[in-house]
Amino acid sequence: MYPADLKYTKDHEWIRTTGDTADVGITDYAQQQLGDVVFVELPQVGRVLAQGEVFGTIESVKAVSELFSPVAGEVVAINDALTSAPEQVNSDPHGSWIIRVRPSSPGDLAALLDAAAYTQQVG
Amino acid sequence: MSDTQTALKQTPLHATHLGHKARMVPFGGWDMPVEYSGITDEHMAVRTRAGLFDVSHMGEIEIAGADALAAVQKISSNDAARLAIGQIHYSALTTPAGTFVDDLLVYRLADDHFLLVVNASNIEKDYAWIRGQVAEFADAPAVNTSNRYALLALQGPAALEVLQTLTSVPLAEMKYYWFATGEVAGVRVTISRTGYTGEDGFEVFVPPAQAAHVWQAMLRAGEAANVIPAGLGARDTLRLEASMRLFGNDMDETTTVLEAGLGWIVGWKKDAFNGAEVLRAQKAAGADRTLVGLEMVDRAIARHGYPVMIDGEALGTVTSGTQTPFLKKAIGMAYVPAAMAEPDRQIHVDVRGRLAAARIVPMPFYKRPRS
Numbered sequence: 001m002y003p004a005d006l007k008y009t010k011d012h013e014w015i016r017t018t019g020d021t022a023d024v025g026i027t028d029y030a031q032q033q034l035g036d037v038v039f040v041e042l043p044q045v046g047r048v049l050a051q052g053e054v055f056g057t058i059e060s061v062k063a064v065s066e067l068f069s070p071v072a073g074e075v076v077a078i079n080d081a082l083t084s085a086p087e088q089v090n091s092d093p094h095g096s097w098i099i100r101v102r103p104s105s106p107g108d109l110a111a112l113l114d115a116a117a118y119t120q121q122v123g
Numbered sequence: 124m125s126d127t128q129t130a131l132k133q134t135p136l137h138a139t140h141l142g143h144k145a146r147m148v149p150f151g152g153w154d155m156p157v158e159y160s161g162i163t164d165e166h167m168a169v170r171t172r173a174g175l176f177d178v179s180h181m182g183e184i185e186i187a188g189a190d191a192l193a194a195v196q197k198i199s200s201n202d203a204a205r206l207a208i209g210q211i212h213y214s215a216l217t218t219p220a221g222t223f224v225d226d227l228l229v230y231r232l233a234d235d236h237f238l239l240v241v242n243a244s245n246i247e248k249d250y251a252w253i254r255g256q257v258a259e260f261a262d263a264p265a266v267n268t269s270n271r272y273a274l275l276a277l278q279g280p281a282a283l284e285v286l287q288t289l290t291s292v293p294l295a296e297m298k299y300y301w302f303a304t305g306e307v308a309g310v311r312v313t314i315s316r317t318g319y320t321g322e323d324g325f326e327v328f329v330p331p332a333q334a335a336h337v338w339q340a341m342l343r344a345g346e347a348a349n350v351i352p353a354g355l356g357a358r359d360t361l362r363l364e365a366s367m368r369l370f371g372n373d374m375d376e377t378t379t380v381l382e383a384g385l386g387w388i389v390g391w392k393k394d395a396f397n398g399a400e401v402l403r404a405q406k407a408a409g410a411d412r413t414l415v416g417l418e419m420v421d422r423a424i425a426r427h428g429y430p431v432m433i434d435g436e437a438l439g440t441v442t443s444g445t446q447t448p449f450l451k452k453a454i455g456m457a458y459v460p461a462a463m464a465e466p467d468r469q470i471h472v473d474v475r476g477r478l479a480a481a482r483i484v485p486m487p488f489y490k491r492p493r494s
Contacts, residue, residue, distance in 0.1 A: 035146075035356065036163040038446035039424055039453075057475070059424050061162040061445055062356050064475075083422070 001028065001119065003094055007070065007109055008118035014094060015070040017109065023097035024070060026058065026089060029122040034060040037089045040098060042078040049073060051108050055099060058089065071108035073101040134179035135273045135331040136338055143352055151244030153180040156354040165357035166448040169320050173279030174353030175341055178319075178326070179334065182246030182269040184253060187236040194263035195237050198256045198397060199229060200380050202390025206231040211300045211315055214388050216241070216249060221379040221398030221405065225249050226370050228317065230302060238268075242370050256397070273334035277341055278324030278361075280491075281348040286325055288344045290314070294325070308340035319358060321365025321489055363454065364447045366416060366487035372427050373414060373442040373456055381405050382458070384414045384486075413461045414442065416486035417470065419453035423479035425472045431457045432471040432478060438463065441472060447488070454488050455481075 006014040012030035016023045031037065039059040049055050049069040056067045077100035082088060088096045103109065113121065131154040140147065145156035156177065158165060168174045186194050195203045201214035208231050216224040216239075225245045230238040241249045250267045257263045277286055287294050292305035292314055302315035310333040318324035329337045342350060359369070368374055374383040381389070381402055389402055419425060424446050431439030444455030459470070466485050471478040 035158060036161050036448075039422065041423075059446070061360060061448065062157070064424075064426065 002115040004115045006094065007112035007114065009068065009070045009112060010121065011068045012122075013068060013070050015109070015112065016097070017103075021076055021100050021102050022071065022073075022109075024099050024101060025097045026067070026093060027118070027122075028093045030065075031090050031093045034058065034063060034065060036061045037086045040082040040086045040089065042080075042082070043075050043099060045075055045078055047075045049075065049101065051105070058086075058098075067098065069099075069101065070112055071101065071103040072105045073103040076100050076102050132180070134177055135334040136177045136179060139335050139338055140177065140352075145352070145354060148355070150355055151180060151242065153243055155180060156352070158354040158356045159352045162354075162356035162360060163448040165351060165353035166360050168349070168351050169279045169322055169353055169357065169361055170449045171280070172348050173277055173281040173285060173324070173345060173350040174320075174357065175338065175345070175350060176276040176278065176353050176358060177273075177338070178276050178358075179273040179331075180243035181274055182241040182243060182249065182267070183272050183328075184239045184241060184246075184250055184265055185232075185237065185268050186239070186253070186257065186263055186265045187233075188260075188262035188264055189235055190260035190263035191235045191237055194257040194260045194265075195229065195239075196390075196393060196396055198253055199227070199239075200390065200396060200398065200402070201229065201388045202393045203229055203231065203237065204393065205390070208233055209301055209303065211302060211317060212388070215380045215385065216252065217380060217396065217398035217402075218376060219397050219401070221381070221401035222376050223370060223374050223378065223380070223383070224252050224376065226368065226374070230315070244371065271330070273329045273331045274326060275329060275334070275338060275341065276318055276320075276324060276326045277345075277350070278318045278320040278353075279322045279350070281345065281350060282322070282324040285341065285345040285348055285350055286314075286327075289340055308337050310337055312337070319367055320361040321367070321487070322361075322491055360445050360447055363443050363445055363456070364449060364487075364489040366456070366489075368414070368456075369443060378458070379405060379410065382410045382412055382414065410461055412439070412458045413464045414456055415459055415464050416484045416488060417441075417444075417455050417457055417472070417481045418484045418488075419455075419472070420469075420480040420482055422453075423472065423474045423477070424453045425455040425457070425474065425479075425481065430473040431459055432473060433459065433463050433468070437473070439470075450489060452488075454484075456486075459483070
């Protein structure tokens, strides 16, 4: 269910590191809790985030939820496809990245949950 | 957390909802299904086929006796004298200030017997209010009969055809906002042609012990038409698309019936009722604020409580808002100054600190096609 190559936050974001950048999205558990996602508010490219900082919001028909950055770093890309097709977050949560960041503190990642620990949290 | 949860009331269909794997949430003191297959899916089912709702949490209060009509006339804004036996209307339970204690449906069961259907979260408040108000009448006892009824709502274009397979009551002959008694799936019930979705549909009052049986029978009868269970989430998006007000969101004890745009549920020709003087004065002078429909222009969703900005000033408040699954637009309702309520006016909604452009639009947002 929760891929082993991702790291997870207690706030239900995931992060996947590739080289010196990392993609950030929300977990399958989070999308299930939200229900039908209808809107994703994305940050500006170039914005510098602290670990745990709110970088956007995601809205379902019934609720608004804030998105927290799992690591400190600079936003280097945003997933514009979610503007026109936010429901991708429901259909493929671990394949639908929201922002791509360049982490500035490698230690941030070490503090995150691995798949087993996250599964235990949401189980 | 656990304390609150154990205090939540359950409808007779609670186990059935768990069996459907519904997502349950606290609502008005009840543990209710918010969604089964998803709000969008359930919303579309009601617009295109039919959906089945458990609305057993709604309250029923009955007033019977020689003074029942006089009592109902005093507490309710609409003119109950105009109701025939078997007929229903929408009304407001008003305060002396012309504001809402609650909104409700009034059923005329007999000349001197009325059934009031009230909001779940207001049952105790309404019952206490009504008993106080009718105490002056010699023969108009009010009784909270909420525990005697489960209430199922089958809503959507296929509702008539599906329900007709379970009853000999001639449903096609039943007019909108009328009711009849009869059997559904062998159970003695009251069927009304009412709903809260903007679609054709029926609400069925069932003895609690038979609620699960009737629910299952309706779903089986609707299998070919792909009728599915629908939760409170879809109920909210459907009612908003149809511009039906929600007590607690769109009106409450601080808003008058006229401000809520519901002058049509005021019996202007009848004698005194709670709030009559205030409402008549407000009608003559014009209300200061009014409830309008809005449609977002920028990509954003207005939610309950967000400020409405007009010409740079915070002059209004969003009362309901969502992204609608059928119209595929972000819509909402808001109170704005009456002088600024004309359609097409450009406004902004303060969406968590960001100003998003919107415009005032006529309501209803959605009106079902009628044959």
